[in-house]
Every structure is written in C-alpha cells, then in structure tokens.
Amino acid sequence: MMQRREYPMTGDVLYSGTAACGLRVRVLPKKGFTGSYAVFATDYGGTYRRFVLDGQEMDTPAGVAHYLEHKMFDLPDGENALTILSSRGADVNAFTSTDITAYHFQCTEGFEENLRTLLHFVSTPYFTEETVEKERGIIEQEIHMGEDSPGNANYYSLLGLLYQKHPIREKVIGSVESISRITAETLYQCHRAFYRPSNMVLAVAGDVDPEDVLRIVDEELAPADPERPQVLMESDEDLVPAETRSVLQMPVSQPLFLIGAKILPEKEGPALCRQDLVASLAAVMLAGQSSPLYHRLYEQGLLNRRFDCGADRSRGVAYEIFGGESRDPEAVFQALCEEIRRVSEHGFDPALFERMKRVAIGGNLRVMEDFEDVCVSLASAEFDGYCYLDMPAISMELTLAECEDFVRTWLQPERLVMSIVQPPEASQA
Amino acid sequence: METKRVQLRPGVWLTYVMEEKFKTACFSVSLLSQLCRDTASMNALIPYVLKRGTNQSPDLQAIQERFDNLYGTSVDPLVFKSGEIQSSGFYASFPEDDFLPEGSDVLRGALSLTMELLLSPATRGGLLLPAYVESERENLADQIAARVNNKRTYAVFRCMEEMCRFEDYAIGRYGDEESCRSIGYRKLSRHYKELLQHAPVEMFYCGRAPFRKITEILSDLTATLPRGELDDEIGTDIRMNSVEEEPRITEEHMDVAQTNLVIGWRLGECMEEPDIPALYVFNAVFGGSPNSRLFLHVREKLHLCYYASSVLDQVKGLLLVSAGIQRENYELARDEIFSQLRLIAEGQISDVELGAAIAAIVSDMRSVPDSQASLQSFCTAQVLRGLEFGPEELAELAQEVTAERVARIAQSVVCDQIYLLSPEEGDEEEEIQEEEAEETT
Known part of the structure; x- marks a missing residue:
C-alpha cells in the first residue's frame, strides 16, 4: 500500500511506499500532463570509492561509478536498453554525480512497459572484458570534453582548495589513467554493493496510478539483501584552508x-x-x-x-x-x-x-x-x-x-x- | 489546451494558450526585425539596457525589489534569431495567483512590469541613460566574446559563420563584438524608438487567466506603443547550393584537449517545398537520437567520440553535424559520417530505425505542451515560419513519413563546409589543410 500525503503549499500530493524487495517508491501524480517521468536512482556516486563488500575493504579507481553507469545499458544477448527504450520514443538518459547515480526516462506512451525495462536493465549487470574495453574510448573522449570546459576545471580546482582528503577532490568521471584500471570484475563488485533495492529509490511523476507503480516494482524486482553498504570516506575537519x-x-x-x-x-x-x-x-x-x-x-x-x-x-x-x-x-x-x-x-x-x-x-x-x-x-x-x-x-x-x-x-x-x-x-x- | 491568436493593435499579435495544469504562468514579448550587421547588436542590447531601470523604478535595486515583491517574478531579456529574423524582447515567468495569499494580483503586476520595462525606460532629455548603455554594451560584448568558453557550441557557431559568410545568417543572435562595442547612447536611443515604431510585435501568454482578461490587460498596456509603418517584409533568404563546388575546409587551433569537428550542409532543393514532418524524421534517423546512425556507428561501433549528433535549421535550410574526437581520427569520423548519410540517401533505412525515429518525434511533439518554455518557443517558431499546425498535428503527420521521404531529404543535401577546432600543433597547419582538401575531392 502507498501512503498518501498532501502538501498544501504547492498543491501537490505524494504517494510513498516500500516494495517487497526493499525499494523505496515515491509517486507524484500529475493530472493533465502528457509525459510521464521516472528516475531509478542509487545512493552511489563518484566519491564512494572505498567500501566494504562481504566483509572485505574495497578500494576502486576514480571514475568507476560513472563507468558502471555507461555499461549498465548493455544487456545479455547483445541487447541495449538505450536502444530498446528510445526505439519506443522514450527519452532516456542517466547521470552520475558525486553521490548519486540515476537512470531516467520521459515518455508519452507505454509508460508501464518502459518502467519495466528501466527496472530490469538497472538490476541486470552484464559486463564482459570486451564490452568494458570498447567503452574506454568513448569515456576518454568524455574526459577530454570535460578538460576543455573552463567551468568544470574551475569547479574541481575550487574543491581542491577546499578539501585535502575527501574524495570529492577527484573528478567523478576519473582520468584516462584511472579508468584504465577498471575491469568487468570491478563493475560487478560495485553493482553488487550499491545496486541493491534497499539502497535505491524509484521516483515517478506523471498521470499515473501510484498503486500500479508499486505493483510493477513487485513484479519486476526480487527480494534482495536488505543491508545498506558501508561506505568509507576520508573526512576533512580542518575549516581553515591550507591554500586560498x-x-x-x-x-x-x-x-x-x-x-x-x-x-x-x-x-x-x-x-x-x-x-x-x-x-x-x-x-x-x-x-x-x-x-x-x-x-x-x-x-x-x-x-x-x-x-x-x-x-x-x-x-x-x-x-x-x-x-x-x-x-x-x-x-x-x-x-x-x-x-x-x-x-x-x-x-x-x-x-x-x-x-x-x-x-x-x-x-x-x-x-x-x-x-x-x-x-x-x-x-x-x-x-x-x-x-x-x-x-x-x-x-x-x-x-x-x-x-x-x-x-x-x-x-x-x-x-x-x-x-x-x-x-x-x-x-x- | 485552448489556443487563440489575435491582433491587438496594428502589428501587435498575441498567441494565447489557456492551460491550468501549471503552477506558474509565462508571458513573452518580442520585437521582430531583419537580422543585419548594422543593427543586430543594437537590437540585442536594447532589452538589457531597458532592464536596468524604468521611469518609475530607475535603478537595479528599485526594479529588483518589484520582482521580489511579485513573489520572485522573473523578467529576462529574450534575444534569438529564427533564420534571418532577429527577435528581441522579454520573457516573464511568474507564479499563478491561485497558489498565493488571497488578494494577490501577480498576473497584472508581472504583465505591467514587463511592458513598463519595454516602453518606459529611465531616460534623461528623452535619451537612454549613458551609464546604462555603456555598462550593458560592455556586458553584452563580453558575453559575445565568451562564446569561445564552450568549445562545442563555439565550433558549431564558427562552422555556421564560415558556411554562411556571404549571408546575414552568419551574424550571431547578439551581433558581433566589434559593432557592439561601438554603440553610443544617442544612436541606441534613436534605434530603440525606431524599433518600437516599425517592428512587428509578437506576444505569448500561457496560464490560467481567461482570454478576455489577458486581451484587456494587454490592450491597455500596449496603448502607448507608438506604431508607424511596419517592417513586415522581414524573412529568410534560403540558399539551396553550396558556395563552392567542393566543401570548404577550415581548421583552427586552440589550447584544447579534444578536436571538435563540425560539418555543415545546405538542405538543398528539398527546401523549395519543405516536407516538414520528413525533415524531423530524417534528423532523428541521421543524428538526432540515441538510435541514430551517428550515435550507433560513430560512437557505439567505432568508439570515436562521446558525442556525435546532428541538428537541422529548418528555417534557413541547414544541417549541421558535430562530434568531439581525437585529431588523428578526423578522416575516419568524417568518412563514417558521410557514409551513413549516403546509405540513408540510398534508402537503406530499416523499418525498425524508421519506427524508432518516428516514435522519438511523436514523443517530442506530444511533450511540448508539458512545458511552458517549449510551448513558447514552438508557437513563436511556427508563427515566424507562417505555419499553423500545432505539436499534435505534427506528431500525427510524422507517423505517416516513409523511408522514401526520408531518403529524399538525404539525397537533397549538399555539403558546404567542414570546420575543425583542434589542439595547437605548430607549423603543420597548412600542410594538413592542403592534404585534406585533396582527400575530400
């Protein structure tokens, strides 16, 4: 069952619930809109480089969360979720920030089918050394594009002044060197650690029935490990910067x-x-x-x-x-x-x-x-x-x-x- | 969604969209003129100067306090070009009164303030204030110069500029830096008055207020707009063929990590009687979607780039492809782009990819009414092109587009310009350019 709550200041109503698999589901019904929007997000971003998996401490290369986001679209049998969703007219994309990775689509038709595809592909890791390798050239170009962006360069140099230890200093996308150390195995480990439903949220807005959304999640996602991954992050306590x-x-x-x-x-x-x-x-x-x-x-x-x-x-x-x-x-x-x-x-x-x-x-x-x-x-x-x-x-x-x-x-x-x-x-x- | 169009005064048009699903409303007012080098930066500068102060609220602080009191209403300069028509004015966004404390009348306040900015500037001796003109002139010129900061859009702009160097379309929407820096307050004041008198005016409103209320308010607010003989002969000159027989190649160097490759085509003969739905579908097949040839081949198969995409300017009749690559992959990327275009021209378009392209256009069009900014730009563009159909009709028409009609567009295009923005590499530039020129022949 979804819980309904009204927010009179903005005239909105939000439905909230947790699916059997542990996924938190939030639905904002929007009457009169043609498009529906869904985001499937995990509490995992560029700064989550060190974590504990199966009792073992992992230290992953910079850029791995973003690399994983690129590779999640690959499905077994050579299929690709980006192609599947966009061939139905859905506008689909994903992004990785310092502390969140999100997969989202917007569509005007076939919302239910698209939502099933979204839940399915983000929960289906499929990586081979070959497919991981072929992505490297694409991401290297994305890195170079970022290097030519003065706004981006300035932002990271500000973070470098503010933080001496915290991994926010480093680019979410990583460097050509750091991504060269990413393998299919790294991606599987990170997926297993962070892409469990209990660590994720599905948020939907549009002219949709909230109970339907919860039902679809229950049909698509199997119950999983309810534990949240333990993330290890160096903290910076010193408020006075070393360099200004x-x-x-x-x-x-x-x-x-x-x-x-x-x-x-x-x-x-x-x-x-x-x-x-x-x-x-x-x-x-x-x-x-x-x-x-x-x-x-x-x-x-x-x-x-x-x-x-x-x-x-x-x-x-x-x-x-x-x-x-x-x-x-x-x-x-x-x-x-x-x-x-x-x-x-x-x-x-x-x-x-x-x-x-x-x-x-x-x-x-x-x-x-x-x-x-x-x-x-x-x-x-x-x-x-x-x-x-x-x-x-x-x-x-x-x-x-x-x-x-x-x-x-x-x-x-x-x-x-x-x-x-x-x-x-x-x-x- | 209810849409109406009405002429409020000679040459003053309103497109009205009744829509109750939003929490905010929008209003825009645009003064239209022919894009030309002498006036482009003056037209662009006007709303920036006007936003500095009105007769009643003569400085930034006074104006801003009024925006704040209208619950954060924003009124921003809106300057764009559509083909060779330049548009200069304001775009206002404000909360719907239904969500505000009882008795609020932000609607009237926001429309009045927008029109006050346009029609009642702070002046001395009938002239715009020199300090405002000078300061905004420098700001605008800096903004034009700042185009170089974004390498991808800069490269696209430079390609278009080279390609259309003998046409007014080459002028950016803000004009050029040099003419901008030479604008004086007397000249601008004179030009402002002329623009008000002669420019066709397009207004757009989308929100909950009834049609009658909006027309009454706006008729009132435009009563003082001086109207002289209208410049209604404005339009776009469409060139069908390339400037030279072979595409011209321009390479520029900068301290960059990535090479930006941009290729420009004239849409050619198909512009004589443009098959508009097919143009949209063609672009989605070629490079406008993640199922496109450019995405699937240049990025996914050859891994040459992170982005490779195409855009159409349907008004001017241009096709532009841009891709961020390594310089040594230039020939490979270029050849693949041309080869994909040739395959489309040969009619090698599968049902699956045609279906995907149509689905993308249908979805794009059907989501236009979900955003006020999209509605505003769609409706304004249609008006400027003299087209009457709305997004839903276009979605319907797109579904009937065949592979043959898409192929016809690809057969019609003529490559005119190749542009490269690449890392600095010393003295080899000339040699490379010669070599490339030979290869493309």
Whole structure:
C-alpha cells in the first residue's frame, strides 16, 4: 500500500511506499500532463570509492561509478536498453554525480512497459572484458570534453582548495589513467554493493496510478539483501584552508572565478534540509541579485548577469559557493569579505529578508514544475533522510537570526578560497 | 489546451494558450526585425539596457525589489534569431495567483512590469541613460566574446559563420563584438524608438487567466506603443547550393584537449517545398537520437567520440553535424559520417530505425505542451515560419513519413563546409589543410 500525503503549499500530493524487495517508491501524480517521468536512482556516486563488500575493504579507481553507469545499458544477448527504450520514443538518459547515480526516462506512451525495462536493465549487470574495453574510448573522449570546459576545471580546482582528503577532490568521471584500471570484475563488485533495492529509490511523476507503480516494482524486482553498504570516506575537519588561491590558464574571454567556503554538514534528515536552505538564503542575501552588494558590484562593472551563488553538498561535505566572471576577481573577493564582516557585525536588512521569503514562495512553486528535477530531488532527499516535498514548508520557518548566525559561523573571510580560470594573456600583463 | 491568436493593435499579435495544469504562468514579448550587421547588436542590447531601470523604478535595486515583491517574478531579456529574423524582447515567468495569499494580483503586476520595462525606460532629455548603455554594451560584448568558453557550441557557431559568410545568417543572435562595442547612447536611443515604431510585435501568454482578461490587460498596456509603418517584409533568404563546388575546409587551433569537428550542409532543393514532418524524421534517423546512425556507428561501433549528433535549421535550410574526437581520427569520423548519410540517401533505412525515429518525434511533439518554455518557443517558431499546425498535428503527420521521404531529404543535401577546432600543433597547419582538401575531392 502507498501512503498518501498532501502538501498544501504547492498543491501537490505524494504517494510513498516500500516494495517487497526493499525499494523505496515515491509517486507524484500529475493530472493533465502528457509525459510521464521516472528516475531509478542509487545512493552511489563518484566519491564512494572505498567500501566494504562481504566483509572485505574495497578500494576502486576514480571514475568507476560513472563507468558502471555507461555499461549498465548493455544487456545479455547483445541487447541495449538505450536502444530498446528510445526505439519506443522514450527519452532516456542517466547521470552520475558525486553521490548519486540515476537512470531516467520521459515518455508519452507505454509508460508501464518502459518502467519495466528501466527496472530490469538497472538490476541486470552484464559486463564482459570486451564490452568494458570498447567503452574506454568513448569515456576518454568524455574526459577530454570535460578538460576543455573552463567551468568544470574551475569547479574541481575550487574543491581542491577546499578539501585535502575527501574524495570529492577527484573528478567523478576519473582520468584516462584511472579508468584504465577498471575491469568487468570491478563493475560487478560495485553493482553488487550499491545496486541493491534497499539502497535505491524509484521516483515517478506523471498521470499515473501510484498503486500500479508499486505493483510493477513487485513484479519486476526480487527480494534482495536488505543491508545498506558501508561506505568509507576520508573526512576533512580542518575549516581553515591550507591554500586560498588557484589560478588556471585556459582559452576563455575573461577571468572566471569561484569563491567557496567549507561548511560541516548536519548528519541527515530535516536538519540537513534546513541547513541547505539557510546556506543558500545566506548566500543570496549576501551577494544574490537582490543584495546591495550585487547591485554595487554590477554598477561598478565588476559583475555581470552571469553570476550565481548558493550552497552545494555531497555526502559528508558541504560548501558555500559564489561564481561568475569578472575582469577583477580579487576586487570581488575583497568586496565579499567586507560584506561578510559588515553582516557579521550589523546583520542583514530585515526588509531584504522579508522580500526573500516572498521570493521563496514563488520559487517553491517554480521548482515543482520540472518533473526531472523534482524526481531526482525526491530520490536524493530520501538518501539524505528527509522528504523533498517538506522543503517548501521548512523554507518558510527560517529566521533572520539563523541566517546571520550562519554567516558568522561558516563564512569568516579567512575561511574563503578562490579559484580562477583566466585567459593566458592576463597572467603576462 | 485552448489556443487563440489575435491582433491587438496594428502589428501587435498575441498567441494565447489557456492551460491550468501549471503552477506558474509565462508571458513573452518580442520585437521582430531583419537580422543585419548594422543593427543586430543594437537590437540585442536594447532589452538589457531597458532592464536596468524604468521611469518609475530607475535603478537595479528599485526594479529588483518589484520582482521580489511579485513573489520572485522573473523578467529576462529574450534575444534569438529564427533564420534571418532577429527577435528581441522579454520573457516573464511568474507564479499563478491561485497558489498565493488571497488578494494577490501577480498576473497584472508581472504583465505591467514587463511592458513598463519595454516602453518606459529611465531616460534623461528623452535619451537612454549613458551609464546604462555603456555598462550593458560592455556586458553584452563580453558575453559575445565568451562564446569561445564552450568549445562545442563555439565550433558549431564558427562552422555556421564560415558556411554562411556571404549571408546575414552568419551574424550571431547578439551581433558581433566589434559593432557592439561601438554603440553610443544617442544612436541606441534613436534605434530603440525606431524599433518600437516599425517592428512587428509578437506576444505569448500561457496560464490560467481567461482570454478576455489577458486581451484587456494587454490592450491597455500596449496603448502607448507608438506604431508607424511596419517592417513586415522581414524573412529568410534560403540558399539551396553550396558556395563552392567542393566543401570548404577550415581548421583552427586552440589550447584544447579534444578536436571538435563540425560539418555543415545546405538542405538543398528539398527546401523549395519543405516536407516538414520528413525533415524531423530524417534528423532523428541521421543524428538526432540515441538510435541514430551517428550515435550507433560513430560512437557505439567505432568508439570515436562521446558525442556525435546532428541538428537541422529548418528555417534557413541547414544541417549541421558535430562530434568531439581525437585529431588523428578526423578522416575516419568524417568518412563514417558521410557514409551513413549516403546509405540513408540510398534508402537503406530499416523499418525498425524508421519506427524508432518516428516514435522519438511523436514523443517530442506530444511533450511540448508539458512545458511552458517549449510551448513558447514552438508557437513563436511556427508563427515566424507562417505555419499553423500545432505539436499534435505534427506528431500525427510524422507517423505517416516513409523511408522514401526520408531518403529524399538525404539525397537533397549538399555539403558546404567542414570546420575543425583542434589542439595547437605548430607549423603543420597548412600542410594538413592542403592534404585534406585533396582527400575530400
């Protein structure tokens, strides 16, 4: 049986249940929509490199979660799930992040058949040395594509400044060297450890019957080991960074910068959700589009519209992030530090806080429009121990004082680091 | 879904879509003009300057406070080109009043603010403020220059630019950096006034409000829009054949790890009377889906790349293929791409792949009404092309496309340009280019 719960703030209803195999199932019925969307996700990402399997400690190469995601589409008998699903018109894809791997499709017809295929292929590991080998060339090209992305390069160099030990330092996709050590055996082990239904979530949105979804899962997936895998991750406790600057040179039109600060994340549950919301709101009030600092820097020509700020998090790590492009990133950094000092002493403008609450009311409605985002967020919030649809209500409970406390606790200027990607000429000047 | 189209004032059109399933509504307003080098960056710059402040709310802070108070309404500059028509205006997204505290009227507030931005800018002596023009001019020029940051889209742009170098289509939607940097506030103010007078205006609304309410509000808000003689002779010049008999080859080098290969074709004679459903299906068969020839052969069989895909510009009549490869695999990738196209032209299309391509197009079209942004861009594109059918009709028509009709498109295309963005490698460039030119003949 699925449990029904209403969320009056956004007018949504969510059905939740656990299938016999241990898979958590979440369904968001959406009347009037033609397309249905499903994501089958596992609590496993690029940073989960060390874990315990059958009592033995495993240490896998960087890039293995992503490599596994590529190879999951292969089925025995030379069949391929991507081909099967897309030949029915379904728009199917997958992604691997630092702490989640998700397989998803969107379709306008044949939802039930497509859902069965999704559940089946993600639960059917089939790898041979030959098929694993043939993927290497494709992934190498994906690695090179990432190397040419200044945003990507900058992001990893920021993480490198923030974290000395945590595996978030390393690219989810791995390197040409690290993926050369991945074999069919590695993939089987990782699949066995992390792709058990009890470690996964199925989230569905669309004009579908929630009980049907649960029934299909029960028919497709056999009961499995209810235990969750034990992940081993080095943690970084030191909040003051060893290095505060990194500069890379790449063919870009003007310097791109990312400013970050480490936050120690709450363990899990609604407290973690609340911390994320406070972290984002504090960033937005410090430097977002409505902040006095942004207006000032914009008018001085130090920032443009391509500026964003907020908070990001992965298992065991969280950080505040401010990023954009500027002819003078150091000036932006100094101005941000000054604003942090000012807010630490005098607090935020209460009128700004009230406006941001109104913005949050509209924002909560807006995020619910994107099925893909909602389903992925439903899954990842489950892995963090809370229900994503509780987020709007929690966002309304935030207080001005906790945002100010957040700034004083986590954003002291000596904790801030900055990573810059700049055109080669800029360094010679 | 109820759709209506009405002319509110001379040359001011509204496409109205009634849809109750969303929690937010959207509204866009676009000023249309012929894409040309002299005016492209001015047209593009206008909404950015206008967004800096209005008569009533003359600076960023004042404007932003109004967006915030409208529950996070966003109004963003929307600049695009469709063939050789340039469109410049705003796209607004705002929460439906039904979800907000009783008595809210965000609908009226958001539409009014969007039109206020368009029609009542902050001015001094009747001219746009020099400080705003200068600052947004530099921002826009920087944004044009930042095209180089994304190597894949940059390579596609450069291929198209080389391919259409004798046509206005080569101009990017924001114009070029150099002409952008030379825009002064007097010139821009004059141009803004002319644009308001002469440009056909396309508006789009999708949400829960009844048709009458929207037309009343918008008739009111457009009452002050000056209307002169309309520029309604705007359109796209379609070139059917390649510029030279053999495809031109351009290779550029940069400090990159991967080579981006882009190949451009003219769609050719089939553009005389375009078989629109077949064009969609052709692209899905060739390189527009995971069941396509390019994905299955260039990526899955030969493992040459992570991505190899095709896009069509049906308005201008272009086909572009892009792939990220190692430089030493260039000939192999190129030959495979051409060979797959030739097989399609020969009619070697299996029922399975045709069925998959049709299913992909049907699904794409049927999901258009699930997203307001997709609806807005689909409806606007149809209007600009003078086409009347909606996504559902296109889905129906796609199901009747045969292998023969797909083959006909492949037979019609003419390769015009090959472009490579590749890693720096010293002095060998010229030699390589000569060698390649020979090989493709």
